[in-house]
Amino acid sequence: MAALVLPDLDVDPRTLGDGEAALTAFLRGLPGVDRVGNERRAAQLATRSLKQDTKRALIDLAIRTVDLTTLEGADTPARVRSLCARALRPDPADAEVPPVAAVCVYPDLVATAAEAVAGSSVRVAAVATAFPSGRASRTVKLTDTREAVAAGADEIDMVIDRGAFLSGRYGAVADEIRAVKEVCGDAHLKVILETGELATYDNVRRASWLALIAGADTIKTSTGKVSPAATHPVALVMLQAVRDFHLMTGERRGVKVAGGIRTTKDALRHLVLVNETVGADWLTPDRYRIGASGLLTDLLLQRQKLRTGVYGSADRVTLD
Amino acid sequence: MSRFPLDLGSPGWEYAPAPEARTVARLDAGAQGRLFIGGTWQDAADGATFPTHSPATDEHLADVALAGGTDVDRAVAAARAALPAWSGLPGAERAKLLFRLARMLQERAREFAVLEVLDNGKPIRETRDFDVPTAAAHLFHHAGWADKLDHAGLGPAPRPVGVVGAIVPWNFPLLMLAWKVAPALASGSTVVLKPAETTPLTALRFAELCEQADLPPGVLNVVTGAGATGAALVRHPGVDKIAFTGSTAVGKDIQRTLAGTDRRLTLELGGKAANIVFADAPIDETIEGIVDGIFFNQGHVCCAGSRLLVEEPVHDLVVERLTRRIGTLRLGDPLDKNTDVGAINSPAQLARIRELADVGEAEGAQRWTADCPLPERGNWFPPTVFTGVSQSSRIAQEEIFGPVLSVLTFRTPDEAVTKANNTPYGLSAGIWTEKGARILWMADRLRAGVVWANTFNRFDPASPFGGVKESGFGREGGRQGLHAYLEPSADRGGIDG
Numbered sequence A: 001m002a003a004l005v006l007p008d009l010d011v012d013p014r015t016l017g018d019g020e021a022a023l024t025a026f027l028r029g030l031p032g033v034d035r036v037g038n039e040r041r042a043a044q045l046a047t048r049s050l051k052q053d054t055k056r057a058l059i060d061l062a063i064r065t066v067d068l069t070t071l072e073g074a075d076t077p078a079r080v081r082s083l084c085a086r087a088l089r090p091d092p093a094d095a096e097v098p099p100v101a102a103v104c105v106y107p108d109l110v111a112t113a114a115e116a117v118a119g120s121s122v123r124v125a126a127v128a129t130a131f132p133s134g135r136a137s138r139t140v141k142l143t144d145t146r147e148a149v150a151a152g153a154d155e156i157d158m159v160i161d162r163g164a165f166l167s168g169r170y171g172a173v174a175d176e177i178r179a180v181k182e183v184c185g186d187a188h189l190k191v192i193l194e195t196g197e198l199a200t201y202d203n204v205r206r207a208s209w210l211a212l213i214a215g216a217d218t219i220k221t222s223t224g225k226v227s228p229a230a231t232h233p234v235a236l237v238m239l240q241a242v243r244d245f246h247l248m249t250g251e252r253r254g255v256k257v258a259g260g261i262r263t264t265k266d267a268l269r270h271l272v273l274v275n276e277t278v279g280a281d282w283l284t285p286d287r288y289r290i291g292a293s294g295l296l297t298d299l300l301l302q303r304q305k306l307r308t309g310v311y312g313s314a315d316r317v318t319l320d
Numbered sequence B: 001m002s003r004f005p006l007d008l009g010s011p012g013w014e015y016a017p018a019p020e021a022r023t024v025a026r027l028d029a030g031a032q033g034r035l036f037i038g039g040t041w042q043d044a045a046d047g048a049t050f051p052t053h054s055p056a057t058d059e060h061l062a063d064v065a066l067a068g069g070t071d072v073d074r075a076v077a078a079a080r081a082a083l084p085a086w087s088g089l090p091g092a093e094r095a096k097l098l099f100r101l102a103r104m105l106q107e108r109a110r111e112f113a114v115l116e117v118l119d120n121g122k123p124i125r126e127t128r129d130f131d132v133p134t135a136a137a138h139l140f141h142h143a144g145w146a147d148k149l150d151h152a153g154l155g156p157a158p159r160p161v162g163v164v165g166a167i168v169p170w171n172f173p174l175l176m177l178a179w180k181v182a183p184a185l186a187s188g189s190t191v192v193l194k195p196a197e198t199t200p201l202t203a204l205r206f207a208e209l210c211e212q213a214d215l216p217p218g219v220l221n222v223v224t225g226a227g228a229t230g231a232a233l234v235r236h237p238g239v240d241k242i243a244f245t246g247s248t249a250v251g252k253d254i255q256r257t258l259a260g261t262d263r264r265l266t267l268e269l270g271g272k273a274a275n276i277v278f279a280d281a282p283i284d285e286t287i288e289g290i291v292d293g294i295f296f297n298q299g300h301v302c303c304a305g306s307r308l309l310v311e312e313p314v315h316d317l318v319v320e321r322l323t324r325r326i327g328t329l330r331l332g333d334p335l336d337k338n339t340d341v342g343a344i345n346s347p348a349q350l351a352r353i354r355e356l357a358d359v360g361e362a363e364g365a366q367r368w369t370a371d372c373p374l375p376e377r378g379n380w381f382p383p384t385v386f387t388g389v390s391q392s393s394r395i396a397q398e399e400i401f402g403p404v405l406s407v408l409t410f411r412t413p414d415e416a417v418t419k420a421n422n423t424p425y426g427l428s429a430g431i432w433t434e435k436g437a438r439i440l441w442m443a444d445r446l447r448a449g450v451v452w453a454n455t456f457n458r459f460d461p462a463s464p465f466g467g468v469k470e471s472g473f474g475r476e477g478g479r480q481g482l483h484a485y486l487e488p489s490a491d492r493g494g495i496d497g
Helices: A020-028 A035-045 A052-065 A077-088 A107-117 A138-150 A162-166 A170-184 A201-214 A232-249 A264-277 A295-308 B069-088 B091-107 B109-120 B124-145 B173-187 B201-212 B227-235 B248-258 B283-299 B312-326 B347-362 B413-421 B436-445 B478-483 B492-496
Strands: A066-069 A102-105 A123-127 A155-159 A188-192 A218-220 A254-258 A288-292 B035-037 B040-042 B049-053 B060-065 B163-167 B190-194 B220-222 B241-245 B264-268 B274-277 B307-311 B366-369 B384-387 B404-410 B428-432 B450-453
Touching: A020 A170, A020 A201, A035 A232, A035 A264, A035 B283, A052 A066, A052 A264, A052 A288, A052 A295, A066 A077, A066 A254, A066 A295, A077 A102, A077 A107, A102 A107, A107 A123, A107 A138, A123 A188, A138 A155, A138 A170, A155 A170, A162 A170, A162 A201, A170 A188, A170 A201, A188 A254, A201 A218, A201 A232, A218 A232, A218 A288, A232 A254, A232 A264, A264 A288, A264 A295, A288 A295, B035 B069, B035 B201, B060 B201, B069 B163, B069 B190, B069 B220, B069 B227, B091 B109, B091 B124, B091 B173, B091 B201, B109 B124, B109 B173, B109 B201, B124 B173, B163 B173, B163 B227, B173 B190, B173 B201, B173 B241, B173 B478, B190 B227, B201 B220, B227 B241, B227 B248, B241 B248, B248 B264, B274 B283, B274 B413, B283 B312, B283 B404, B283 B428, B307 B312, B307 B413, B312 B384, B312 B404, B347 B366, B347 B384, B347 B404, B404 B413, B413 B436, B428 B436, B436 B450
Parallel strands: A066 A102, A066 A288, A102 A123, A123 A155, A155 A188, A188 A218, A218 A254, A254 A288, B163 B190, B163 B241, B190 B220, B241 B264, B274 B307, B274 B428, B307 B404, B384 B404, B428 B450
Antiparallel strands: B035 B040, B035 B220, B049 B060, B366 B384
């Protein structure tokens, strides 16, 4: 029978070793996720009512946790510079608005972004490892990562090999994460699970633990190229993994939700999930990120609305 | 560089107050506090009244007419007088009125939700998301039955049971009303409703709704009062059926009173449900289910999962996770939209909960109480868990009807079944396991009217709810529930020989 692994707080999953058998046994021993119950809990937390000071503070927190993202074939250095300017000062009219956490770009634009945000708190994140599909050789993926780091990326957003994961080759997925982690050096590694392709919450839980065990600094829901992406129930399962990993090892790893988060209301509901699942220690850009492009506009408009009572036109905030 | 102005120390931010506006409850509404008999609002014959208070603040909400024998007589006579015309209406016409009531209740959902919070003490999150929508769902469901009674399983043209005396409890005042009134009206029966002494306000507001919906006078009558009013209704020879939800002790009294008469009876009484957790349960959802099972409505739920049976190897894990989770429950102002746990309904109930909790401690169980501040005014009891509880302990046997969970362990599925069934009650049970075959095996053996698998405290108008053993008899909801308000037609004997 699959043993319930979690009760035994003496187990340190980081010491399972590199063997695939031990890893597979561990992942298969994780408790299941009941779909109905999980979605119900996520829906229940979505009814939390955020007012006044709480809402004000959370909008600013949401802005501080944004990874402002552009991942288009049509991206140009000029567009990336414009994005960086917005990341540094989201609202030119209001210096009180904090900068976002990071800008997230393709590897070939890292140098441009790094130059644009140099000397600020804004970090540069690069999607690497043949993002978004991850369908390339290990050599290509590692080269992709190396080049991004060399160009000045502070953070690497890698994708897991979903094909390997879905066919049960957990060892291969873990090896690849370890290999990428190694070439990351000091860069912070975010591991994208692409939960929309994993299909079940049980898989999301297993992939989360797999990534944490293999050394992910942060586990991330999605590339943004596949739907569904950062749903509340998926975020809940990943937060539970990070919470339980902390209970077992004492380490606090991060979570990044990305894909489909466009409104302040949705972003704040994600923050409620964080608050009530892992607690305040994760309410910081060091451990929590929201990957988004359009969200920032609504956050700024909602922020203005709290001050003026009026929800302005999108023309009232700068788009890039 | 942190500019976050809130305290970042665990367990997170404080939610700014988000109170629902109490003015929508219209506490000063005109008809407030009078009896609704034969379509008119009346004071009690002797002018007597009783007060009703907000359990969360002790605030005096209203004085309500105390119905005596004369008033009950009048109400039963009004229901009797209304019966021929109401039962003679085409089913589709009764359906129309029930659909109208359901829609009006939805339209005024906020008003009913807030009024229920004020009178009962439960959180607005529950009245808004559960009590009122589920009450409306029962009205909709039974509206659909009103013109399809031929298909209820009792043969063609079943007859209404007649005048129904409905006595409902204080834990779900509006919802229990709907559970009884909806099928009664659909069947063509008429109703004299006696709400609970501590929570009369939503029943009176519902009577107002009936008046505005043009429900014919006398089809629904509301007599407010305490035990004596209920007893007068139970004893009344003009009543054809009593539908009672409440305590087992009162239920037994009612059954004694009705013994030897031709008056029908359904009883939905107490419970001491086992919530059974196997080692392979989906742990995070199980913890949520345990919390829902016992802290929903402050544990004022007859089917509450008040006995947690945990497979021994995961006992410590479950208790650790459970107490951690309970620590995040928000107790306080029930009108605040972020409140999870509200007030205890009455000082008497609070005293009962305190007494049994003290007994649990005296009997040697370990008491754990959530570290949450209690408001100074009102009736409050913090979420509490007892571990090391033995099967013979009073807190494992007696219904506490409060936010108190008793944790026991088992080693095998057989032992779980034996312990779960070892109670005078038999209302509900819960099973948590990822094994489908085990769920079915357990459900076959559990002596309970309702068995939930990997969930708890879920209700649907199409699903019959009710108990076995000292939890009562009869079902509410579904076709079985409808049968309690119908009799096979007179000519059925001819057809069946």
